Amino acid sequence: MKTRVTEMLGIEHPIVQGGMQWVGLAELASAVSNAGGLGIITGLTQSTPEDLQKEIARCREMTDKPFAVNLTILPTIKPVPYDDYAQAIVDSGIKIVETAGRNPEPFLPLFKSAGIKVIHKCTSIRHALKAERIGCDMVSVDGFECAGHPGEDDVTNMILLPLAARRLKIPFLASGGIGDGAGLAAALAMGADGINMGTRFMVTKEAPIHQNVKQRMVEASELDTELIFRSLRNTSRVFKNSVAEKVVEIESREGETKFEDIQPLVQGAKGRQLFDDGDLEKGIWSAGMVIGLIDDIPSCEELLTQMVSEAEDIIQNRLNGLLG
Numbered sequence: 387m388k389t390r391v392t393e394m395l396g397i398e399h400p401i402v403q404g405g406m407q408w409v410g411l412a413e414l415a416s417a418v419s420n421a422g423g424l425g426i427i428t429g430l431t432q433s434t435p436e437d438l439q440k441e442i443a444r445c446r447e448m449t450d451k452p453f454a455v456n457l458t459i460l461p462t463i464k465p466v467p468y469d470d471y472a473q474a475i476v477d478s479g480i481k482i483v484e485t486a487g488r489n490p491e492p493f494l495p496l497f498k499s500a501g502i503k504v505i506h507k508c509t510s511i512r513h514a515l516k517a518e519r520i521g522c523d524m525v526s527v528d529g530f531e532c533a534g535h536p537g538e539d540d541v542t543n544m545i546l547l548p549l550a551a552r553r554l555k556i557p558f559l560a561s562g563g564i565g566d567g568a569g570l571a572a573a574l575a576m577g578a579d580g581i582n583m584g585t586r587f588m589v590t591k592e593a594p595i596h597q598n599v600k601q602r603m604v605e606a607s608e609l610d611t612e613l614i615f616r617s618l619r620n621t622s623r624v625f626k627n628s629v630a631e632k633v634v635e636i637e638s639r640e641g642e643t644k645f646e647d648i649q650p651l652v653q654g655a656k657g658r659q660l661f662d663d664g665d666l667e668k669g670i671w672s673a674g675m676v677i678g679l680i681d682d683i684p685s686c687e688e689l690l691t692q693m694v695s696e697a698e699d700i701i702q703n704r705l706n707g708l709l710g
């Protein structure tokens with residue numbers, strides 16, 4: 387498949403692995419890139435900008451294909467030296483960056499002067515248009531189905547993608563709710579130039595997380611996600627376990643929810659431990675509704691080959707056949 391995304395990013399398949407906190411290590415990013423997609427190392431998973439540079443070097447040892455780095459600019463409890471992370475990305479010679487969380491404008495002069503292509507992830511058309519206006523090269527449009535932060539508008543990709551196709555000039559990726567070839571074909575049909583996936587890539591052989599997490603996601607249905615932090619207007623879609631249910635219960639209590647009330651439950655450190663030791667009720671982890679479509683744990687190579695061939699079959703045979 388040849389699209390504006392494969393051309394601009396220099397990849398074989400129009401498939402990107404979105405940044406994932408604690409999951410986006412060199413093992414996964416290189417596996418996705420070696421399979422012909424674009425793997426992404428998650429910048430803030432590395433504790434310091436120096437560690438990020440080491441992780442990028444490690445990834446280069448595992449692949450000679452293009453890969454990117456995600457820089458997520460979200461409010462955090464501990465201040466993050468974003469400028470130093472951005473500089474580490476530039477110094478490492480990375481040529482593609484995925485930004486998310488906030489307007490990336492302050493970082494664009496640095497990235498642009500280093501010849502970096504910037505893909506900004508947004509959850510609304512107005513933010514996508516803003517990203518285009520300030521000079522981003524591409525956007526990822528994250529629908530309400532997605533894992534992580536879907537924003538507060540609750541608009542699904544069935545509406546967002548055709549709107550993006552009508553209004554944007556720059557290429558865009560469909561993100562959220564995609565896990566098979568039908569999703570890829572549908573995204574392309576709605577005008578996207580490629581897709582971005584998070585949850586589906588968590589459930590692959592190379593994802594560096596405990597087998598229990600992958601297995602639980604295989605067993606789960608599309609009903610097994612929960613929206614937390616709604617009361618704080620910082621909504622996050624996570625896997626529905628006892629901890630996520632407790633957070634929602636606290637948020638539904640009368641009166642304003644204070645972050646201190648839920649903080650012990652949602653600490654990032656607990657989520658990270660859960661990925662290491664497989665204790666599924668220790669904390670929370672991001673997951674999208676697409677878990678309802680996931681029923682195996684393939685390698686990234688198997689996944690991408692299967693998805694592309696399924697999408698090609700749908701386009702060539704099923705859809706073309708409908709025309710008689």
Ligand SMILES: Cc1cc2nc3c(=O)[nH]c(=O)nc-3n(C[C@H](O)[C@H](O)[C@H](O)COP(=O)(O)O)c2cc1C
Pocket residue numbers: 403404405406407409428456458485486487507528531532533534535561562563564582583584585586588671672673674675676
């Ligand atoms: C475990 C996990 C962690 C994530 N962490 C981040 C992150 O740190 N930064 C970011 O921009 N997006 C993050 N995301 C969102 C993904 O990059 C992607 O936008 C999203 O997963 C797409 O929806 P899908 O899961 O339905 O494919 C995360 C997703 C998952 C599943």
